[in-house]
Amino acid sequence: MVGIGIPICVQCGTHSNPCRCKVVGPTVGFLAFAAAAVVEWPVGALVYCFRHVKGRKIMAHPATVVYPSVNKAIPI
Template sequence: MLPLCVECGTTRNPCRCRVVGPTLGFLAFALAAVVEWPVGALVYPFRHMKGRRIMAHPAAVVYPSVSSAIPI
């Protein structure tokens, strides 16, 4: 089953709703999280801030950049 994310109230398109961008952003977030969260968990005991940055990367960088790249 494909997740469907909807963002309404935006002024980026005439429909005022976005479906494709947030959905692809979520899928990219999930894919990045599967890789980066275990790596961050391994790094965290030795370098706390570096591990936290690695684990935050999908939410802080991947999702917003993919979601905002597609206006629909």
């Protein structure tokens, strides 16, 4: 039997808290990234057929905007 677990992301070496490790921010950021990617990647692929640059920007949005902003918002 295979269990499906919640992804846990750890980021060490950060200076945003005294422990110098983050667990909650990267994990919530990954979940927000995945949710945004499910919507934006198919839309970006469709737009890419007509406007290449705009489609690439749409598909890159989860990785360049969503994940970093959520990760930085939660310091632990």
